[in-house]
Amino acid sequence: MLSVFLVGIAILRAREPIPLAVVVLLAYPLLKRKAFTPGVLLILAVSLLGGLDYFVRLLAVAELGLLFAETTREGDVMGALTRMKLPSDVAISVGMALNGFHNLRRLFGEVSEAQASRGMGGGFTAVKSTVVPVIVRALLLGEELGEAMEARAYSGRLRLPYKDRFRLGEAVLVIGSVLLLAISLM
Amino acid sequence: MILVDGLYHSRSGREVLRDINLRLERGEVLALLGPNGAGKTTLAKHLNGLLKPTRGRVLVDGIDTKSSSVAELSRKVGYVFQEPERMFFTGRVFDEVAFGPGNLGLSEDEIEERVKRALSLVGLEGYEDKKPLSLSGGEMRRLAMACVLAMETDYVILDEPTSDLDGWGFGAVVEIIGKLRGEGKGVLLVTHDVELALEVSDRAVILSNGRVVFEDKPEELLSLDLRDYGLREPLGIRLLRRNSIERTR
Structure with a gap:
């Protein structure tokens, strides 16, 4: 269903x-x-x-x-995963993936606006001329983000500042979401 | 002390920094001035090991950056990037500021304490639950500073901290730099804003085409024709010059 x-x-x-x-x-x-x-x-x-x-x-x-x-807020997911005793790197990867989505959407909006303000119409050409700069900027953004994380002492081992209290509701939601994803792929 | 000794850096076969010799003491604000493309950011990134010298060396309190990772050096040298929105990756101001101290292995209470202190220092108390990317340009810049201040490093690099800031934002940055100096931290201020350098720095260096072409007290900047160095003169000097030209007509 x-x-x-x-x-x-x-x-x-x-x-x-x-x-x-x-x-x-x-x-x-x-x-x-x-x-x-x-x-x-x-x-x-x-x-x-x-x-x-x-x-x-x-x-x-x-x-x-x-x-x-x-x-979903990145912080909530990161907190939930940490409290489930999953490695912090898993939590931070999921948080960054969520944030990456928001960043991509922001980049896409900025590039589209810039293209439109220079008279770009719709159609395949518009999509092509928007997607390429978005990909290039996303790659640069990823590189800079990596530098910024390193510059804040990230070395692959992180301790997230979330109280280590296990919450059953959170765990059910996280496991449910993963199951939902698996079901929709099956 | 951070010591830059005979530093050369090449990129794609081109020398972008040549024979740089500098030092930054604790409790000192050093302004690194220069036009766009002079190599200021490239030089600054050597100080916390994000870039490694092609020749020469950079020593942070005696530690060679070539033999240390960025993560290790970042415990001593904080770096506030030029475009702050690119360094944010969490969905909450608190999480963003807590990321650095979290990497230092501090206790949760200590992390919370540091986050509060850093946010208060930059005037962002009460912003803990906001989304970093929803803040204004000035607030994002102050948040970026808080992220680094929370790590309580001995040296802080501020890369173009006042670009895109209004009068209030500019004032806040000047105040923060003053507090850092008061706490005995060494500050490298990367900027092309001569007025900011005059206002807050103890020493000024001009970089042009990858070379240091001037190093002296900031007030000595006024004896130069800054336009020759690709820098914008302070407003007062521009007005004086215009008035004297009009008088001679």
């Missing part, structure tokens, strides 16, 4: 599905050579459906990730 719900969300959010014309165009050379015997057609159909299935699952996982990142 949950998978169906997530898939539904994913389909609703997939605003720009691959146009049918593109599929026909790709299949045209095969059609011309009369390669579409019933067996080949069946394999193709199964493969396409399988691919679509994985695509939708990935979208669902991405949606789940977005939902998690939008509604």
